[in-house]
Amino acid sequence: MRDTVVYVHALLGLIVFCIGLLQFVLKRGGKNHRRLGRVYFFSWIGLLCSGAYIGDLFITIIGLFGFYYVFTGFRFAVLKEKPMKWYDKAFMLAGLLFSLILLYYAVKLYFVGNLNFAIISLVFGLLFGLSTTQDVSRYILEKPIQKKNFGKMDWFFNHSARMIVSYIAALSAFTSIQDIFGNIALNFLVPVLFGTAYMVYTEKKYIREFKL
Secondary structure, three states: OHHHHHHHHHHHHHHHHHHHHHHHHOOOOHHHHHHHHHHHHHHHHHHHHHHHHHOOHHHHHHHHHHHHHHHHHHHHHHHOOOOOOHHHHHHHHHHHHHHHHHHHHHHHHHHOOOHHHHHHHHHHHHHHHHHHHHHHHHHHOOOOOOOOOOHHHHHHHHHHHHHHHHHHHHHHHHHHHHOOOOOHHHHHHHHHHHHHHHHHHHHHHHHHHOOO
16 A cells, blocks of 8 residues: 555656646646646645655645645636635645644754754744745735735736746655755755755746836
8 A cells, every 4th residue: 555655656646747847938828728737736735645644744744835835826827816715714724833843853853863854844844834924914814024025917927927936846855855955954944045046036027028
């Protein structure tokens, strides 16, 4: 059973990798973009579940980090300017809780001498915590910390950025499993570094394109 789940997990990871790449290359919007987006979303659900089955709690929470951005990014595309549902807000609160668990792991792993995973937990926990805190503040408490607002295109920027982050998370898992950079921390964090730079670039690009 475990071997079967491992193969399914690997296949789903490949699907996420390929579709994510296609979404960057192909023209955004339209039926193909939405169809591929749905496959990407449901593949991520399978990836999370299979990863939880074959991994431990720490790996599952790292997976939840990526899935948080898939789910919220998908919901922004669906809702656009419509108000969020109760389950969107509940998911954001759950994300905030899991970010705190990641930060707890960072401290725990540091004191047992596992520096690489302590760094990974700290970086992902801080990123996760920053995002979820901003989401809870803006969409639940209605007191936004971040003043950035793109008006009617706000949903688009949220959708784009969150899907990029989810892809970064998937790439981090891939480079870690394949040991691309020969170091546990680098395998996780190099995709984060380059992905963040790409996300900043795309935001500036869309600001120019939409004349915001």
